Every structure is written in structure tokens, then in C-alpha cells.
Amino acid sequence: MKSIKNKVAIVGIGLSGFSKDCKKTELRMACEAIKDALDDAGLTPRDIDGMIKQTDDSADEHAITSAMGMPNLTFYGETRWAGAPCGMVMQAATGVAAGACHTAVIYRAVNGGSGLRSTPSMRSSGQLSTADLLHWAFHSPFGLMTEQGAVAMLAERYMYEYDIKKDQFGPITVTCRQNGAKNPNSAYFKKPITMKDYKESKMVTDPLRALDCYEKFDAAAAFIVTTPERAKYLNHPPVMILGAAQGSVPETENMCGYYRDDVTGLPEMAVMGKRLFKMAGVKPKDIKFAQLDDAYTPLVPMQLEALGFCKKGKGVNFCGDGKKIKAGGRLPVNTAGGSLGEGHIHGMNHVIEAVHQIRGTATLQVKNAKIGLVATGAGGPAGGLILGR
Amino acid sequence: MFDQYLSRRYQKFGRPDPSAYLIKDKTAIAGIGATEFSKNSGRSELQMACEAIIDAVEDAGLKMEQIDGLVKFAMDYTDEMHLVSALGIKDLAFFAECGWGGGACCSTISHAAAAVATGMAKYVVCYRAMNERSGRRYGRVPGVETVMAAPNDHYGYIMPYGLAVPPSWVALFGTRYMHDYNVTAEQLGWVSVVLREHACMNPEAMFYGVPATLEDYMASKMIVEPLRLYDCCVDSDGACAIIVTTTERAKDLKQTPAVIMGAVQGIAEQGEMMTSLYRPKISLLPEVWYAGQELWRVSGVTPKDVDVAQFYDAFSPLIPMQMEEYGFVEEGEGALFCEGGERIRIGGELPCNTSGGHLSEAYIHGMNLINEAVRQVRGTSTGQVDDVEISLVTGGLGVPTSAILLRR
Amino acid sequence: MTVNYNKNEMIPAPVVDPDSKAFWDAVQNQELVFQKCGDCGRLRHPPRPVCPKCRSLNIEWEPSSGKGTIYSKTIYRKSPHPGMKAPFTVVLVELDEGLKLISNMVDIKNDDIKIGMQVEVVFDNLTDDLNLPKFRKVD
Amino acid sequence: MEYVKGVPLLRPYIDYDNQEFWLAHREEKLVFQKCTYCGKIIHRPKPMCPACLSTDMEWIESTGLGTIYSWTTFVYDRAAYPGIRVPYIVVLVEMSEGVRLVSNIEDVTSEEMYIGMPVEVFFDKVSDDLTLPKFRKRKVKK
Structure with a gap:
């Protein structure tokens, strides 16, 4: 049985504090969390060639690669819903295990506490989808909205x-x-x-x-995954x-x-x-x-x-x-x-x-x-x- | 920062070794499906997605119960959990999304292939359903509320000046491209004319039975200088679905597998959603060059080996620009290559967009191009090229891009 | 009424799409209908374009008995919408056909609503063009 | 350029990263972000310097001088922003600081436009709360 077991390791983590109003954009929070994760691992932005985001996040691959100077990514994608953190790690791990990228970053940055949480982007779910309609139309008229x-x-x-x-x-x-x-x-x-x-x-x-x-809080987090071979040269023992x-x-x-x-x-x-x-x-x-x-x-x-x-x-x-x-x-x-x-x-x-x-x-x-x-x-x-x- | 790209040095150091690339030869497209393409589908996008997926499952000779993965466009309004409920997919083991509009088309294949190659799923469906013509048309100005949202904050730098629609974003690149390489309107016109010829061979195409000449092209309405109506893709309603599995499994199914040699993505520095205007040079498409380098590296073949290509063609200048970045021609020679149309016709050196492409078949965000590339490998296209061994598809431009290379 | 509406505010109306149109059209005519597969006869709710069992696209609409029991409930202590005054109860009704539906109750106090209670459908005429299917306790 | 009354003006999204850029326009200043650490001049504004990852940024005032890098004319009203009457010209200006900017050009026709045209900034008070930097053709002293 093929599997990604023991083929990918988490080598870097970054987590901001939890604030009710951090006075930063979601993009800046994402960049800082990614920088923390890179520093934790002992890597630089130029080592990153994979990126997985949560669909609803406003800080996107373009903004982050431009802000942090990542020359090129060869594997990037998105996952939605509350299962995303583990789903994103899994998605990044398939990319690493399949050889489509070498070192991938996974992140989220959310201004939940300050209420500055921007509306989801146009390219994801700025408008209610057909499926969202199906979901909400049968609940919200009866007040079930949260x-x-x-x-x-x-x-x-x-x-x-x-x-x-x-x-x-x-x-x-x-x-x-x-x-x-x-x-x-x-x-x-x-x-x-x-x-x-x-x-x-x-x-x-x-x-x-x-x-x-x-x-709700303003907070951001990032992790970095790579192959066990590269992990040997990094700051921490790999978490497989x-x-x-x-x-x-x-x-x-x-x-x-x-x-x-x-x-x-x-x-x-x-x-x-x-x-x-x-x-x-x-x-x-x-x-x-x-x-x-x-x-x-x-x-x-x-x-x-x-x-x-x-x-x-x-x-x-x-x-x-x-x-x-x-x-x-x-x-x-x-x-x-x-x-x-x-x-x-x-x-x-x-x-x-x-x-x-x-x-x-x-x-x-x-x-x-x-x-x-x-x-x-x-x-x-x-x-x-x-x-x- | 951009030096690596401008000096055309591809950083192979630190990339996974091609021998670690599990996608090549081990994964394949086993089924394709689509709805009709129209100006008004008259039904929900969810229904369109379901129909295309049912069609693809039948095409492959599978049962719906066997589907255990879904990769969607982040932009798609139908989401995987509602598709799972609607289609009765019993246990979905892998689901992911790919962003950036048409840039996602081959990305979906790349993620699906990674999943099947690593054993995370067995049969993954990639799909796109859009009522783009009867619903929300991309060619129109977005509402104020969209402009005012953070993920679109780059709009703030262009929208107040009236730079408000996709053709105009491409027009800025087009002006500079034509200036830098002395490209003429006629040269771009040939792209449009040849694709229309191909559409006239394809009964599914929106422009089937509507031929156009270079004179028609030149006489067509100016939309945003230098883009004419015939430079722009055809807005359409429709859905496409594609099934990815391992080559081993695909061999036991109904169709000739379209074996994946490479499925890559590319996102370069200083990019922006269709307005990457701040780069040292804008008559180039760096993410495309990166995707190309990676594609040739992992697949081990060169542009010379490609028998037929489906280039993402939301706007006609994008085809010659891509030919340059993928290395089919030298920098600045793409438009010259297209002049007269002979080289890009069926039977030419590099037959392009053999079903009519986005300009003349339909605009389903690149997924209809993948279907056509698969048909070319199977030998079942209406614009069939002789003896196709290797078939290329590319993803959206001006956004993070993607590409796949298929073989028989 | 267990939901008191704020007449000065907009009442949250269902958004209708091609898949759910027949359901809401029937509700406006004071009928509760469910989607039925035109081939295998399986009932389903909420409406979807395809039968999840046999994948047929043929759809019929079957009138509901309108009778069922309370399956679950929650009381909103703070209103999520300016058009509705808290506290109010949202119920999940299990109909005799086996399908479940989110709704509200009428003519009953919030605290008197119990899981397992037998109920039947009534139509709450909120505005000229908005009816909602709601439920009443059956003695 | 003629704005159509009654059509909502499209405005920038102002946030913590870019507010200095947009607010400077009200004082008729064009400013760009500069990394305090490595000196790189950046546009559009970013939270972090892409060259050195420093978050220490300052804002420098532009000379306001530049040349046309690319341009396009809107001639078809259905493929244009309805708030401005066609034809109107959108330009991509390369500033003397080395960064680029999207804007409009005024008092020039489509026929007169060419890549490389020298331009200079002026400020157009589009409404009480929106001032935009725009460009005019500039005479170059020989």
C-alpha cells in the first residue's frame, strides 16, 4: 500500500499571540507567522516551493510570495471548512510525497477579534454559492443563522x-x-x-x-513541512x-x-x-x-x-x-x-x-x-x- | 529579485529530484465529461456539475461509489460537500481546492495526481461548472463592495482609474507586448481566425457553423485598445469533469488512458490577479516560464516532442506569449509564428486549440481544453491531429498558472 | 407565535435557486412538498438536482403529510437578525415520511417545546409574498 | 475625463499596510514605501520588505516625474467602468524612483499616446473624500 506515512515531516511552526485588536492586516499577520515558522525551522523564503492556504483567508499566495520574496512555487492549493488545518497539512504532504514540491508552508491569518475580518475574496466565496443557497435558504428564514x-x-x-x-x-x-x-x-x-x-x-x-x-481573536499561525531528508539539516528533530x-x-x-x-x-x-x-x-x-x-x-x-x-x-x-x-x-x-x-x-x-x-x-x-x-x-x-x- | 527569471536561470538546486516525482507515467486521466455549452443553461451550477461528473464516470466505466476524491476550483460556486450529498458519494477521502480562476485548471489535475500517486485516494474527480454567460459575467465591472474588500485591495490601485474589466488588464500587457516585439494586429488576428476554423469542425463549439476571416477580425469591434471583440473568449454556460487515477487502474477501465507525464503549477514573484504590472518587464509571463521549466524537467521531454497544444486563450495575445515562455519559439517570436495561420492549424508544426479553444468553443476556465487534450490522445477529436503521442494543456494567464503534459 | 417579528425590519426570506424553486413556490401556495426521484422513488430534502441513490435527473414533487415529531430544538437568547425578536426557538422536525426540516413552532411557549412532541404543519403568512411552513403541537 | 454622476465611485481599500499611501493624496503628495533597512523602494505597499523581510518601512515623497510604460484606451462603454465616459485612457507610468503606477492621463488623445512619453503627476479631487494622482504630458528641457 502506497501512503505518505513517514515521508513528510513538520519542521517549523509559528504562532502569533491572541488579540482582540492587533492593528495589523491579515496579510502582515500571515507574513509574520510564516517568518516565525521559517526561523523556527532554519529556512528562508527562497526555500519554499509549496503553499497551502485556507480558501476563506484574505492573504493569498500572490500577496505572500510578493511580500516575502519567494521566487516561484510549484505546488499550491486551498482547503475550506473547519477541517482545514489537518486537511491543509495533508494536501501539502501529498505534494511533498509526490515530489511536486520540496518544502511547503501552510498558514492562516484571521482578524476575527477586531471585526476587521475582511469579506472572503471574490474568487472564493464573496457571493453565496448555489450550494450555500441550498444550505442557508432552509435555515435562515427560521432564524437559524449562527x-x-x-x-x-x-x-x-x-x-x-x-x-x-x-x-x-x-x-x-x-x-x-x-x-x-x-x-x-x-x-x-x-x-x-x-x-x-x-x-x-x-x-x-x-x-x-x-x-x-x-x-473570536485576531491571530495567525503557520507550519512548514518537508521531506525527512531535508529535515535532518534543520533546527529541530522532525515531527513525522x-x-x-x-x-x-x-x-x-x-x-x-x-x-x-x-x-x-x-x-x-x-x-x-x-x-x-x-x-x-x-x-x-x-x-x-x-x-x-x-x-x-x-x-x-x-x-x-x-x-x-x-x-x-x-x-x-x-x-x-x-x-x-x-x-x-x-x-x-x-x-x-x-x-x-x-x-x-x-x-x-x-x-x-x-x-x-x-x-x-x-x-x-x-x-x-x-x-x-x-x-x-x-x-x-x-x-x-x-x-x- | 527578479534576476533569476530575467537571466533565465532555473533553480534546480533544492527541487525534488525527478526520480522522486511520483506523478509521471504513474497517473492518468481515465474519464472526461461535459454538459453542452450554451448562452443560458437554464439550470443550477450544482446540476451542471453533477451532470458533467456523471458523464465522466460513465465515460471511464466507473461507478459513482468508487469516486473518493474531489478537486474543485476555489472560485466554483458548487462545493464538494453538496456534491457528495447530491451524487451520493459514500466516503470522500480527499478534497482540495485550487485558486486563481482559469489558472486552476491544470492545478486541479496536479493535486488529484499527487493524491492518487501517494495512495490518498483512488479515483479523483476534478470539475468546473459555471453559468458565466447567464449568471455573473467576468467581463463586467465588479460591484463596489468587491472593490472594497481586502483580498482585492489591488483593485484599489486600478479601479478608481476605470481600469475595471479583464480585457483592459490584458490590454495593458498587449500594448507593451506589441511595442516591444513589433507585433501587428494581423498577426494576432490569425490566432483568432485559425481557432474559429477549428471550432467549425466541432459541433459542440459555440461558434460551430460561424466561420470568420482575417477581414472579419479586423472589422470586429474594438473593445479596449488593442483588443478587438474577436480577441476575447466566448462567455458561456457549461460544466466539465475529469477523472484522475493511477495508470495501473486506468488500464482496466473503458478508455485509452491519457497518461500524465507532468502536472505542474507556477506562481512567480510580484504577481497580482491579472494586473502584475509592477514587474521589471510586463511583456513576459514569468510564472509560465517557471511552469514550463518545471514541466520539461519532470517529464524529461522538450517542446519539440509536443504534437498538439491547447493553450489557455482567454485573449488571443496570450497564445503567442505562452509559446515564447514555454520555449516553442524564441522571445518575441510568438506572433510571427502565428502569422498566416499555417503553423498552428491542424496539420501544422504545432496545432493549437483544436476544438476551438476559449475563443471559439467555450470558456469553461480551461477544463474544456483538458478534455480536448485527452481526446487528442485517445484519437477521438473532431480536429484530430495525426499520430498524437504527446499533448499539452496550459492554464490561465496573468494569474498563477499550471500545465499538464499527457501521452498515449 | 413563538417568533415575534420586528415589523420595521426586513424578515429573512429564503433565497431561491433553480433546484429549490418548486419547493418554495409550493410553500407560497400553502403546500409542503418534497422532492422525489422520478425513477427510483426515493424522497429527499433539501432539494438537489440528482438522486443520490440512482443518479437520475428526473424529479417529481410529492405532497407531504405535514405530520411529524420534534427531533431537536434550540432557543436563541439573543437574536441573530434584526427582523426577529429573541428569545425564539428553532426546531428540527422529523416528518412521518422520514425527512427532516428546520422550522419554528407557533402558538406555544419556548419552554413547552419538547423533543418527541407531535406536530403538524401550518403556514405562517408573514408578508404578501412570503409564507413559511411552521409547526403546531397536535394534542 | 468626465465622470458620470450617480454611478458610485470605485475607491481604494485602505488598511494598515497602505494607509500612508492613500492618505498622502489628500495633501497632494505622492509617496512610496521605502525599506529603512535595505533601502528598497516598493509599490504597491507591502507589510514586509520582500528583499530583506524587514518590517521597518518609511515613506518618501516622489518626484512625481515618470514616463509612459504602457497604456490602453477604453472605447466601448460596455467593457468600461460606467462611472467614466468613454473614451478614456488608462496609463501605466514608470516613475523616476523605479516603481510603476496605474493612473489616468488627461489632455492627451489616443492618437497622441506613445510608450516612453514623459509625464508628471497632478492631483484630481474627484469628490470631497477622494483625491487621485493623475498624469499630464511633461515638456522635457533639452
Whole structure:
């Protein structure tokens, strides 16, 4: 079986801080994050010949190659949706493994916090697409217009089916915030919360409280992937891609796959997970830590189920009071804080934390962190990575 | 900064070795599909995409259940998750997007080929569906709200001066190109006339049955100096789909595989969406030269070996400009090569755009050019060139570009 | 009504495309219809141009029973749109045909809406040219 | 050049990277970005110097002198910006600083245009809140 296992390594990472208004353009943030990642790896812009972006990002290949002096790229492309961070790494890795490029950069830069987030570009989705029409026309006339509402709808049914009680999602956000409180780069550094804070947090779209949902920030992140041969000459020991996968199935819609038999299952995450573990040749019990999509708390137990860390309907039990998912627990989750506890940059920081864990440079280092999993895009087209040494 | 390009030194150092290039000979196009091309399709772009994909799946002799990858144009208004639902694709293992309008056509093939070559997917569909004629036409001025958005901030430097439509962006290059190399309007006219001849052989073409002479060309309406109406592509509604798989699998399918020798992309410094006006020289297309160098490097052949070419032809000056950058002729000699039309006709030295191209068949962002290149390899084109061994397609110009080289 | 509209603001209307036109046209005539494959007879919603089972492009439209149960719900505590006053509930209804539909409830308090509740379709005439299919509790 | 009343003016998108360029026009100044570290003069404005990756940039005032590098005339109203009456000429000017700029030229007909024509900048107050640098033919002293 051909595969990209062990053929591509992550060799550089760059992550900005999380700000409510950084007073920089998205292009500048992207350039700075890419420069940080290049410096981290020990490379220059002239070494880059591949680039993968998130479709909705305003900073595009032209702007970045012009601003940073990259003479020519031979492999570049885009991925959309929340699964993008892992999907982008996978797309770049196929390019490297196929010999279409040698060293590729993956980035995102978003002015989410300052509200300066520009409209998506004309060439991507400036106008509603035919398919977007299909998606929104059947929801927005009834007031279902936000991601929060869309996920709340899934969560309500999930609670009904598996007899989950009010506030049982709380320990997830509390754990993420406690992890983030120890991470100096986090927006919530030294700002942990307790279950009491959670219970007092206001309801936004029942059953979701404000603390069940991520906050928006201005932030940027970048990673660099290359071949293991080139990685030998760079600054850090390479973090190998053992598995990379994407998944999408019929009736997947962004955060609202309502038109299938069971809406609580994240089936695209399940098919992605199956492929991911198969490629890496490992089982869920071999995974030492997981960085999961925690844009909304209910997505975490749903992912644990879909990825096979526990049985269907047992995800909330698994999270329990947070013991198992804390650093030092059976499966430490979102050790830098994730979207809820570090800051939201659409899962890019999840990949960066996984790289830190494998390198052994994390602020909350998991012992013997030889192999870890990243999942992005819960409740939509999914992406996943298994990284190791 | 631009010295590497201007001195035409291709930096091979640091590039992956051609032996590591898994796409060559190991991947192939196994199926092609399309809808009709029209001025008004009367249906949604999603339906058009579905129809073209169903057509391609049938052409290859596959079942829809076997499709496990989709590569779309970032610009395409149908997205992969709705196609998956509409077509009942069971488990999509690979999905990606390629940006930059027509520059994406061969990019989609490059990403699909990388995916099948590395085992990430088995059968990947690349598609484009556009109601470009009946819907939003690119030839028109974008709305104020588009100009005011950050990704289009380069518009801010051109739009207030009325430099507002794609033909005018190309016109600035065209003026300089004609000035630098003493190119005449008649020379460009021959490109348009020959492509129309080819369209008249192709019943699917929008200009089938509408021949045009050089006199017609010269008499056609001036759009933006120096571009005439006949220099511009035909706005159209339509969809195309292409299936990429491994050559091994393709051999067991219904059609003769069009084996991929190279599928490359190119994006050069100081580029801008169709207005790369700040480069040291604008009568050249550096990304095309880079793509060409990479294409010849990975495929191991030279321009001399190419039997038939489908050049991206949104506007006629782009064909001679590309011939120069891909190395078919010397710098500044492209237009001379096209003069009289003999060399670019079917039967000529380098038959070009044998289905009529964007100027005369339809404008489906380069995907109809790929379909034609595959037909040339299969030997089923209406403008069939004799004994085609190697067939070239190029992607959009003035934007990050792409190219593929196919063989029998 | 569980949704109170702000009469001075625009009410969010569905955007119609060639694939969904028949659905919304029927709604304006106070009918709830679903797409049915003209060949294999499979029902589907939301409307799409192709049958995902047999890939036929033939489409028929089948009137719905209009009866179903509440499958899930959420309450908006803060309005996402100036045309609608919070709090209001959005429901996911599972119709007897097996298809699901996003909608609102009428003549019921937000807190009284429960998963599993039996409902039937009614048409909420919002403006001269906008009807929306909504649901009412069946006793 | 004649603007058509009632058609919205197309305006630049002003952001943190380019605001100095656009705001200078209000004071009838044409400025370009210069890398403080390596001295490279850049147009369009960028967040980072492409030659040395420095983010320290200063703004220098242009001489306003240049030559025509390329040009095109809009003659067909359906393929032109409806806010300006055809025919109008768009020019690509090569400035004495070595950077290029898109603009309009006034008081010159299409027949008189040629590549290499010397030009100089002037400022056109198109509306109360939009001033654009435009160009005129320049006499060259022998």
C-alpha cells in the first residue's frame, strides 16, 4: 500500500499571540507567522516551493510570495471548512510525497477579534454559492443563522439520546481553561475558571452557555513541512506525519448535518478516523495525547466517540469531571488550551501544540508523548493527523 | 529579485529530484465529461456539475461509489460537500481546492495526481461548472463592495482609474507586448481566425457553423485598445469533469488512458490577479516560464516532442506569449509564428486549440481544453491531429498558472 | 407565535435557486412538498438536482403529510437578525415520511417545546409574498 | 475625463499596510514605501520588505516625474467602468524612483499616446473624500 506515512515531516511552526485588536492586516499577520515558522525551522523564503492556504483567508499566495520574496512555487492549493488545518497539512504532504514540491508552508491569518475580518475574496466565496443557497435558504428564514445555534441543535438531541444532564459539558471547558491558564501564549493565561463560573455563564443558544463556545481573536499561525531528508539539516528533530486523512460523507453540512438518520454521530469524523488509524498503523489506545476541535464543548465527546476513544454515547462519561482528559490523565486533551482555553485560530494552534508535545517543548508536557492525534472540523468535512517521532 | 527569471536561470538546486516525482507515467486521466455549452443553461451550477461528473464516470466505466476524491476550483460556486450529498458519494477521502480562476485548471489535475500517486485516494474527480454567460459575467465591472474588500485591495490601485474589466488588464500587457516585439494586429488576428476554423469542425463549439476571416477580425469591434471583440473568449454556460487515477487502474477501465507525464503549477514573484504590472518587464509571463521549466524537467521531454497544444486563450495575445515562455519559439517570436495561420492549424508544426479553444468553443476556465487534450490522445477529436503521442494543456494567464503534459 | 417579528425590519426570506424553486413556490401556495426521484422513488430534502441513490435527473414533487415529531430544538437568547425578536426557538422536525426540516413552532411557549412532541404543519403568512411552513403541537 | 454622476465611485481599500499611501493624496503628495533597512523602494505597499523581510518601512515623497510604460484606451462603454465616459485612457507610468503606477492621463488623445512619453503627476479631487494622482504630458528641457 502506497501512503505518505513517514515521508513528510513538520519542521517549523509559528504562532502569533491572541488579540482582540492587533492593528495589523491579515496579510502582515500571515507574513509574520510564516517568518516565525521559517526561523523556527532554519529556512528562508527562497526555500519554499509549496503553499497551502485556507480558501476563506484574505492573504493569498500572490500577496505572500510578493511580500516575502519567494521566487516561484510549484505546488499550491486551498482547503475550506473547519477541517482545514489537518486537511491543509495533508494536501501539502501529498505534494511533498509526490515530489511536486520540496518544502511547503501552510498558514492562516484571521482578524476575527477586531471585526476587521475582511469579506472572503471574490474568487472564493464573496457571493453565496448555489450550494450555500441550498444550505442557508432552509435555515435562515427560521432564524437559524449562527454556528452556535446550529451546534446547539445537535447538542440538544445528543443530550436527549444519551441522557446527558445540564452542565455536563462544563468540565471540558474548565479543563481547557485550566490548561490555557498555564500557557503564556494563551489569551487566558493565568485566568482559569471553575464549574461555578461555568454554571453562572449565560445561556446563549440552549443548551449552550457562553463558556461552551469559543471567542473570536485576531491571530495567525503557520507550519512548514518537508521531506525527512531535508529535515535532518534543520533546527529541530522532525515531527513525522504518521497519518493524515480527510473525511466527508453525504449530508455533511457545515455544523449542521441535520438530514441524516442520526445527527449526533459526526460520521465524517468517523470515516476520517478509520483511515487515519489505518494509515498510521496504530489504535486509539496508542495515542498519548489528543488535540480535538473544541470550538463548542459538545463536539469534544462526539469526537472521542467518532474516533473510537470510547463507545457511542459514552463521550461525556469519558470526559467526566475532567480527570481523564487533564495532563497526566488517560488521554490529555488540548494541552495548550485549544480554542476554548488558548484562543481560536480555527484549529491551527491544535497542530502547533501537537508539534510541541512531540518535540518535548510544550508548557504542559505529556510524559512519553511519542505519538499524538489532532482532529479538526467536527461537524463538517473533517481532517485529522497522527504525528510522531 | 527578479534576476533569476530575467537571466533565465532555473533553480534546480533544492527541487525534488525527478526520480522522486511520483506523478509521471504513474497517473492518468481515465474519464472526461461535459454538459453542452450554451448562452443560458437554464439550470443550477450544482446540476451542471453533477451532470458533467456523471458523464465522466460513465465515460471511464466507473461507478459513482468508487469516486473518493474531489478537486474543485476555489472560485466554483458548487462545493464538494453538496456534491457528495447530491451524487451520493459514500466516503470522500480527499478534497482540495485550487485558486486563481482559469489558472486552476491544470492545478486541479496536479493535486488529484499527487493524491492518487501517494495512495490518498483512488479515483479523483476534478470539475468546473459555471453559468458565466447567464449568471455573473467576468467581463463586467465588479460591484463596489468587491472593490472594497481586502483580498482585492489591488483593485484599489486600478479601479478608481476605470481600469475595471479583464480585457483592459490584458490590454495593458498587449500594448507593451506589441511595442516591444513589433507585433501587428494581423498577426494576432490569425490566432483568432485559425481557432474559429477549428471550432467549425466541432459541433459542440459555440461558434460551430460561424466561420470568420482575417477581414472579419479586423472589422470586429474594438473593445479596449488593442483588443478587438474577436480577441476575447466566448462567455458561456457549461460544466466539465475529469477523472484522475493511477495508470495501473486506468488500464482496466473503458478508455485509452491519457497518461500524465507532468502536472505542474507556477506562481512567480510580484504577481497580482491579472494586473502584475509592477514587474521589471510586463511583456513576459514569468510564472509560465517557471511552469514550463518545471514541466520539461519532470517529464524529461522538450517542446519539440509536443504534437498538439491547447493553450489557455482567454485573449488571443496570450497564445503567442505562452509559446515564447514555454520555449516553442524564441522571445518575441510568438506572433510571427502565428502569422498566416499555417503553423498552428491542424496539420501544422504545432496545432493549437483544436476544438476551438476559449475563443471559439467555450470558456469553461480551461477544463474544456483538458478534455480536448485527452481526446487528442485517445484519437477521438473532431480536429484530430495525426499520430498524437504527446499533448499539452496550459492554464490561465496573468494569474498563477499550471500545465499538464499527457501521452498515449 | 413563538417568533415575534420586528415589523420595521426586513424578515429573512429564503433565497431561491433553480433546484429549490418548486419547493418554495409550493410553500407560497400553502403546500409542503418534497422532492422525489422520478425513477427510483426515493424522497429527499433539501432539494438537489440528482438522486443520490440512482443518479437520475428526473424529479417529481410529492405532497407531504405535514405530520411529524420534534427531533431537536434550540432557543436563541439573543437574536441573530434584526427582523426577529429573541428569545425564539428553532426546531428540527422529523416528518412521518422520514425527512427532516428546520422550522419554528407557533402558538406555544419556548419552554413547552419538547423533543418527541407531535406536530403538524401550518403556514405562517408573514408578508404578501412570503409564507413559511411552521409547526403546531397536535394534542 | 468626465465622470458620470450617480454611478458610485470605485475607491481604494485602505488598511494598515497602505494607509500612508492613500492618505498622502489628500495633501497632494505622492509617496512610496521605502525599506529603512535595505533601502528598497516598493509599490504597491507591502507589510514586509520582500528583499530583506524587514518590517521597518518609511515613506518618501516622489518626484512625481515618470514616463509612459504602457497604456490602453477604453472605447466601448460596455467593457468600461460606467462611472467614466468613454473614451478614456488608462496609463501605466514608470516613475523616476523605479516603481510603476496605474493612473489616468488627461489632455492627451489616443492618437497622441506613445510608450516612453514623459509625464508628471497632478492631483484630481474627484469628490470631497477622494483625491487621485493623475498624469499630464511633461515638456522635457533639452
